[in-house]
Amino acid sequence: MIEVKHLSKRFGKVQVLTDINAKFYKGRINQIIGKSGSGKSVLAKCIVGLHQPEEGEVLYDGKSFHAMEVDEKRDIRKRIGMLFQGSALFDSLTVLQNVMFPLQMFGEMPKSEMAERAHTCLQRVNIMDKDKLFPAELSGGMQKRVGIARAIAMNPEYLFVDEPNSGLDPQTSILIDDLIKELTEEFNTTTIVITHDMNSVMEIGENILFISGGRLAWTGSRDELLDTDNQDLNEFIFAGSLMRNAKEFMRGKSSGKR
Amino acid sequence: MGTLAHIGRYFILLKATFTRPERFKIYLNRTLEEMDLLGIKSLGIVALLSFFMGAVITIQTKTNIDSPLIQAWVVGFATRQSTILEFSPTIIALILAGKVGSNIAAEIGSMRVNEQIDALDIMGVNSAGYLILPKVIATVLINPFLVIVSMFLSIFGGYLVGMATGIVSSVDYLQGIQSGFIPYHVVYALIKTVVFAFVIATVSAYQGYYTKGGTREVGISSTKAVVYSDVVILIANYALTQMLLI
Numbered sequence: 001m002i003e004v005k006h007l008s009k010r011f012g013k014v015q016v017l018t019d020i021n022a023k024f025y026k027g028r029i030n031q032i033i034g035k036s037g038s039g040k041s042v043l044a045k046c047i048v049g050l051h052q053p054e055e056g057e058v059l060y061d062g063k064s065f066h067a068m069e070v071d072e073k074r075d076i077r078k079r080i081g082m083l084f085q086g087s088a089l090f091d092s093l094t095v096l097q098n099v100m101f102p103l104q105m106f107g108e109m110p111k112s113e114m115a116e117r118a119h120t121c122l123q124r125v126n127i128m129d130k131d132k133l134f135p136a137e138l139s140g141g142m143q144k145r146v147g148i149a150r151a152i153a154m155n156p157e158y159l160f161v162d163e164p165n166s167g168l169d170p171q172t173s174i175l176i177d178d179l180i181k182e183l184t185e186e187f188n189t190t191t192i193v194i195t196h197d198m199n200s201v202m203e204i205g206e207n208i209l210f211i212s213g214g215r216l217a218w219t220g221s222r223d224e225l226l227d228t229d230n231q232d233l234n235e236f237i238f239a240g241s242l243m244r245n246a247k248e249f250m251r252g253k254s255s256g257k258r
Numbered sequence: 259m260g261t262l263a264h265i266g267r268y269f270i271l272l273k274a275t276f277t278r279p280e281r282f283k284i285y286l287n288r289t290l291e292e293m294d295l296l297g298i299k300s301l302g303i304v305a306l307l308s309f310f311m312g313a314v315i316t317i318q319t320k321t322n323i324d325s326p327l328i329q330a331w332v333v334g335f336a337t338r339q340s341t342i343l344e345f346s347p348t349i350i351a352l353i354l355a356g357k358v359g360s361n362i363a364a365e366i367g368s369m370r371v372n373e374q375i376d377a378l379d380i381m382g383v384n385s386a387g388y389l390i391l392p393k394v395i396a397t398v399l400i401n402p403f404l405v406i407v408s409m410f411l412s413i414f415g416g417y418l419v420g421m422a423t424g425i426v427s428s429v430d431y432l433q434g435i436q437s438g439f440i441p442y443h444v445v446y447a448l449i450k451t452v453v454f455a456f457v458i459a460t461v462s463a464y465q466g467y468y469t470k471g472g473t474r475e476v477g478i479s480s481t482k483a484v485v486y487s488d489v490v491i492l493i494a495n496y497a498l499t500q501m502l503l504i
Contacts, residue, residue: 105284
C-alpha cells in the first residue's frame with residue numbers, strides 16, 4: 001500500500017498541490033482523476049520521487065520514501081513499473097531491447113533468460129511480432145503496450161500508469177484498460193492510474209481520487225461517483241453528453257427499483 | 259536562475275555522473291558506441307578542415323614573411339608551431355563543440371522532454387551516470403586521437419600546397435618542420451585537448467539534461483551547449499597556456 005500524508009508541492013510561486021492525504025491500495029486500481037492542469041501528474045511524480053514535495057511524505061508499506069537512503073530509494077524504484085503518457089520508450093533501442101533494459105541493468109539472470117522474460121512480457125501485452133522494430137515504427141497504442149511490457153518486466157509491486165488512453169482510439173483504449181485490470185489482478189500490484197477519461201474510470205476504477213485545484217476534493221468507489229454531491233466532481237464527470245445520459249439512465253434504473 | 263546557481267548545479271550533475279556504474283559492461287559498451295558516434299564519425303570533418311587550414315597557414319605565413327632576411331624554412335616551422343600549439347587542439351575543439359556538443363545536448367534534451375530520463379530514474383538507474391559518463395570518457399579518449407590526426411594532416415596540407423604553388427621547396431619545408439622541435443609542445447596540446455573534450459561533453463550534457471519544455475527548448479539547449487562550450491574552451495585555453503607554457 002502507498003500512503004500520502006499532508007503532501008504539498010509548488011513550483012516557484014505557483015502552489016500545485018496542497019495538503020494531499022490519500023491511500024492507494026494493493027491489488028486494486030487506484031485512479032487519480034481531475035481536469036488538465038489540476039496536479040494529477042505532479043502528485044504521481046511526487047509519489048515516485050521524481051519531484052520533491054515541500055511538505056508531507058509518501059509512505060511505501062509504512063516507510064517514508066523521502067526519509068530513505070539513496071540505496072533504499074533505488075530498491076523501491078526497482079519495484080516500481082511506470083507507463084508514461086508518451087510511453088517514454090528509448091528511441092535508440094528496439095522493442096525487445098526496451099523491454100530487456102531493466103533486466104539488463106538489474107536482473108541477475110543470463111542474457112538468454114532475459115530475452116525469454118522480455119518475450120513473455122511482450123506476449124502478455126499481445127505484441128510479439130514487433131520485437132525487432134524501433135519505437136518510431138509503432139503506432140501510439142503499440143507503444144503504450146510496449147511501455148506496459150517494460151513496466152512489468154521486473155514483476156513490479158507498484159504500477160503507475162499516466163494517461164494510458166490519451167491519443168488512442170476508443171477500441172484501443174478499452175484494450176489498454178483491460179490489460180491494466182488483468183495485470184493488477186495477476187501481479188497483485190498497487191496500481192495508480194492518472195486519467196481524465198471517464199470511460200476508463202467507469203470501466204476499471206476501484207478506488208477513485210478526484211483532484212481539483214491542487215487539493216484532494218473527493219475519494220470513493222466507482223459506484224459512489226454517480227451519486228456524489230460534490231459540485232466540482234459533478235461538473236467534471238458530467239461534462240460529456242455520454243456521461244449525462246449515463247447518469248439519467250442510472251437514476252432511471254434506481255427509481256425503477258423502488 | 260543565476261550564473262552561480264548554474265555552476266553549482268553543473269558540479270552536482272558531475273558528482274552524479276561520476277558515481278559507480280550499475281553494470282560496468284553496459285557502460286563499457288555504451289562508451290565504445292559513443293567513441294564511434296562522437297569520435298570516429300567526426301574524423302571526416304576534422305581531416306578536411308585540418309588539411310585546408312594547414313594549406314592556408316602555409317600560404318599566409320609565406321605571404322607575411324616574404325623577406326630576404328627570413329630563411330625559407332621558417333614557413334614549415336611556423337606551420338608546424340601554429341598547428342601543434344593552437345590550431346589542432348583549440349580550433350578543432352571549437353569545431354567539435356559545434357558538432358559533438360550540439361549532438362549531446364540535443365540527444366539528452368530530447369530524452370528529457372520525452373520523459374525518457376524520468377523513465378530511467380524511476381527504474382532506479384542513475385540517469386546522469388548512464389547517459390553522460392560514457393560520453394565524457396569517449397570524448398576524453400578519442401579527441402586526442404583526432405587532434406594527432408589533425409596535426410599530421412595540417413602539416414601535410416601545408417607541405418602539398420607549398421609544393422603545388424612553389425612558394426616553398428620540399429627541402430625547406432621539411433627542414434622547417436624539424437627545426438627547434440620541442441616534444442613538450444605536443445604534450446601541452448594533448449593536455450589542452452583532454453580538458454577541452456571534458457568541457458565539451460559535460461557542458462553540453464548539462465544543457466541537455468536540464469532542458470525544460472518541448473522541441474523548441476531542445477533547440478535552445480543545443481545552441482547554448484555550443485556557445486557555452488566555446489566560451490569555456492576559450493577561457494580554459496588562456497588559463498592552460500599561461501599555466502603550461504610560461
